Amino acid sequence: MPDRGRPVLEVRGLEATLTGRSGARVQAVRGVDFAVASGECLGVVGESGSGKTVTLLALLGLLPETAHWSGEVRFEGRDLLALPDPVRRRARGAGLGVVFQEPLSALNPVFSIGYQMMEPMRAHLGLTRRAAAARAAELLELVGIPEPGARLGDFPHQFSGGQLQRITIAMALACDPRVLIADEPTTALDVTVQAQILALIRRLRAELGMAVIWVTHDLGVVATLADRVLVMYAGRVIEQATTAELLGDPQHPYTRGLLAAALAPRAPRPRRLRPIPGHPPAVAPARGCSFRPRCAEALAQCAAREPPRIVIGPRRDVACFWDPATGGARDG
Amino acid sequence: MLTYTMRRLALAVPTLLLISLIVFLLLELAPGDPMAQMPLTIPPEVREQMRIALGLGEPWYVRYVAWLHMVFVVEPSHMLAAATGVDLAAEGSRLLSWQSRAPVAEIIAQRLPQTLWVVGLSYLFGILVAVPLGVASARRPHSWLDTIGTFIAMAGFSVPTFFTGVLLIVIFSVTLGWLPSMYDTTLEVTDWDSLRRQAAQLAMPVTVLALYNAAQISRYVRAATLDNLAQDYVRAVRARGMSERAVLYLHVLRNAMIPVVTVIALGVPNIFAGAIITEQIFRVNGIGELLISAIHANDIPMVQTLTFLFAVLIVLFNLLADILYGMLDPRIRYD
Numbered sequence: 001m002p003d004r005g006r007p008v009l010e011v012r013g014l015e016a017t018l019t020g021r022s023g024a025r026v027q028a029v030r031g032v033d034f035a036v037a038s039g040e041c042l043g044v045v046g047e048s049g050s051g052k053t054v055t056l057l058a059l060l061g062l063l064p065e066t067a068h069w070s071g072e073v074r075f076e077g078r079d080l081l082a083l084p085d086p087v088r089r090r091a092r093g094a095g096l097g098v099v100f101q102e103p104l105s106a107l108n109p110v111f112s113i114g115y116q117m118m119e120p121m122r123a124h125l126g127l128t129r130r131a132a133a134a135r136a137a138e139l140l141e142l143v144g145i146p147e148p149g150a151r152l153g154d155f156p157h158q159f160s161g162g163q164l165q166r167i168t169i170a171m172a173l174a175c176d177p178r179v180l181i182a183d184e185p186t187t188a189l190d191v192t193v194q195a196q197i198l199a200l201i202r203r204l205r206a207e208l209g210m211a212v213i214w215v216t217h218d219l220g221v222v223a224t225l226a227d228r229v230l231v232m233y234a235g236r237v238i239e240q241a242t243t244a245e246l247l248g249d250p251q252h253p254y255t256r257g258l259l260a261a262a263l264a265p266r267a268p269r270p271r272r273l274r275p276i277p278g279h280p281p282a283v284a285p286a287r288g289c290s291f292r293p294r295c296a297e298a299l300a301q302c303a304a305r306e307p308p309r310i311v312i313g314p315r316r317d318v319a320c321f322w323d324p325a326t327g328g329a330r331d332g
Numbered sequence: 333m334l335t336y337t338m339r340r341l342a343l344a345v346p347t348l349l350l351i352s353l354i355v356f357l358l359l360e361l362a363p364g365d366p367m368a369q370m371p372l373t374i375p376p377e378v379r380e381q382m383r384i385a386l387g388l389g390e391p392w393y394v395r396y397v398a399w400l401h402m403v404f405v406v407e408p409s410h411m412l413a414a415a416t417g418v419d420l421a422a423e424g425s426r427l428l429s430w431q432s433r434a435p436v437a438e439i440i441a442q443r444l445p446q447t448l449w450v451v452g453l454s455y456l457f458g459i460l461v462a463v464p465l466g467v468a469s470a471r472r473p474h475s476w477l478d479t480i481g482t483f484i485a486m487a488g489f490s491v492p493t494f495f496t497g498v499l500l501i502v503i504f505s506v507t508l509g510w511l512p513s514m515y516d517t518t519l520e521v522t523d524w525d526s527l528r529r530q531a532a533q534l535a536m537p538v539t540v541l542a543l544y545n546a547a548q549i550s551r552y553v554r555a556a557t558l559d560n561l562a563q564d565y566v567r568a569v570r571a572r573g574m575s576e577r578a579v580l581y582l583h584v585l586r587n588a589m590i591p592v593v594t595v596i597a598l599g600v601p602n603i604f605a606g607a608i609i610t611e612q613i614f615r616v617n618g619i620g621e622l623l624i625s626a627i628h629a630n631d632i633p634m635v636q637t638l639t640f641l642f643a644v645l646i647v648l649f650n651l652l653a654d655i656l657y658g659m660l661d662p663r664i665r666y667d
């Protein structure tokens with residue numbers, strides 16, 4: 001899709017350090033920058049543990065109190081962190097719709113889903129109880145929950161996993177967000193329902209100009225939904241490109257590995273990520289590129305320092321010294 | 333829910349019968365003679381006649397059945413008659429206290445209000461202190477407020493009520509002279525002044541028990557709140573832009589109340605037991621004091637009935653705790 005001008009959400013220099021239960025500190029996000037424009041869909045891919053969820057939580061200001069983090073988050077031109085608390089809360093609650101990774105644990109077990117859907121509508125949109133209930137039923141209908149009006153009074157445990165996932169998507173859409181932030185929202189859905197949801201998201205993007213950040217393991221979803229893709233590895237963005245460029249001409253050895261694994265003919269689950277040999281590091285090595293231990297193309301300089309973000313095209317960059325075109329080091 | 337409650341109530345009947353039998357037998361086997369307090373000048377034949385008059389000549393099972401009849405049929409019908417004027421005309425003699433020769437039920441009815449005032453107010457105040465304190469402690473663990481909360485809890489747990497009671501008497505009655513150290517049982521609340529005096533004499537026993545209750549409950553509230561604050565749904569509610577107040581006092585507290593309400597209901601019989609000691613210290617003539625004096629006087633019918641009443645309380649509040657649990661947690665369905 002074409003570029004649509006000013007970014008609605010812009011993240012610069014995001015860093016986050018978490019403290020685990022044992023007291024060990026994990027540098028989960030190390031300098032992430034990206035931006036999404038209205039109506040644009042940004043796909044975020046990366047192995048488990050690469051810092052996708054922590055990135056989203058950090059930009060939303062929802063990390064636990066024990067976490068340290070820094071960076072700049074601009075939403076509609078305003079620095080979210082500089083806003084006074086109630087304003088920020090409202091901006092976040094109404095402007096950014098969030099779908100969390102685990103739908104069951106993201107819902108309060110003792111309130112009906114109707115109540116939980118209506119609560120932000122009444123707080124942010126000022127809807128009456130009746131209007132909010134009508135809208136909640138409408139949204140449930142939209143995501144394909146049968147008999148939505150009758151089910152508003154039901155509690156989370158009375159729905160299936162896939163239904164809950166759709167309910168949390170409906171909740172995220174409740175206040176007509178400017179940006180929808182979804183963390184693996186379709187993993188528990190069967191193919192037809194997933195196609196329905198993706199069609200719905202595409203429609204909302206076109207009609208309302210809603211921007212979307214879609215975290216997924218599924219490169220098939222990325223190919224159909226995303227305009228641009230971020231590839232994350234060990235807390236960093238290692239490659240950023242339009243979907244076509246990324247799928248057609250991946251630059252980073254890690255991205256190339258991901259695609260090769262996903263497109264391998266004998267892969268047990270085609271189009272899904274298949275592991276690249278080795279494991280992602282829990283903590284990045286002190287020196288050099290964090291992917292080097294698993295990299296088949298590693299050069300001498302990869303051990304010396306972490307490759308910086310190298311801009312190689314309009315809105316396209318990669319954090320790697322190796323150049324697939326030459327098989328040697330990039331120049332410049 | 334209703335069928336579940338009914339089933340539980342039906343199950344409570346054999347439980348209570350068994351407890352009543354155990355209570356009866358324990359006191360039966362305990363050493364002690366109801367005549368021990370009688371003057372030694374009473375001749376042995378008269379003594380024997382008095383024993384028979386008290387029903388002590390019969391074997392234990394006959395007396396057990398007679399006691400059951402009195403506790404479950406005769407006394408309730410008399411209480412009903414006294415309260416509403418409806419006379420069911422239940423047959424049989426009433427259960428009399430050996431000590432005072434008055435019906436046990438009537439003595440208990442006289443003593444119960446004092447205990448209910450002390451126990452009820454202290455539980456109420458205890459909860460009113462414990463819930464905000466527990467939530468605030470959990471909100472900011474290791475803050476000064478949490479430290480104070482921990483201190484109160486430790487004090488309430490580890491310092492026995494007879495010590496705090498005496499301490500309060502020394503400070504407020506002996507040294508400062510602000511509050512009466514003895515409960516005036518004849519005081520009737522008729523106007524502002526008597527109400528003020530009633531409040532003054534309730535202040536210390538209620539404070540002692542409230543502190544004890546707050547100590548226990550606030551720990552449960554704190555633990556349950558902390559537990560819930562770590563849940564993912566809290567993050568989701570915040571993400572939807574709800575205020576911290578709504579997060580804490582609506583979403584989290586509503587969840588935390590599930591274990592806390594259960595603990596509060598289960599704790600009610602305990603604080604009746606705790607009131608026994610407090611009533612002794614402040615000379616409140618409630619049922620705790622009644623039980624102690626009945627034990628001293630070997631007044632077996634009174635002790636049996638009171639012990640049994642405590643057992644009824646425990647069974648009933650266990651049932652209540654279960655029912656409340658089912659009502660508060662939509663994931664629990666008993667039917």
Ligand SMILES: Nc1ncnc2c1ncn2[C@@H]1O[C@H](COP(=O)(O)OP(=O)(O)OP(=O)(O)O)[C@@H](O)[C@H]1O
Pocket residue numbers: 018019020021026028046047048049050051052053054055064101282
């Ligand atoms: N609450 C936490 N406390 C400590 N460490 C954490 C916490 N949450 C995540 N981490 C660590 O941060 C790193 C990034 O985790 P994150 O959840 O962002 O991964 P992810 O990319 O979302 O993975 P997945 O695809 O499995 O969801 C991991 O090393 C993880 O162990």
Ligand SMILES: [Mg+2]
Pocket residue numbers: 052053054101183
């Ligand atoms: Mg994740």
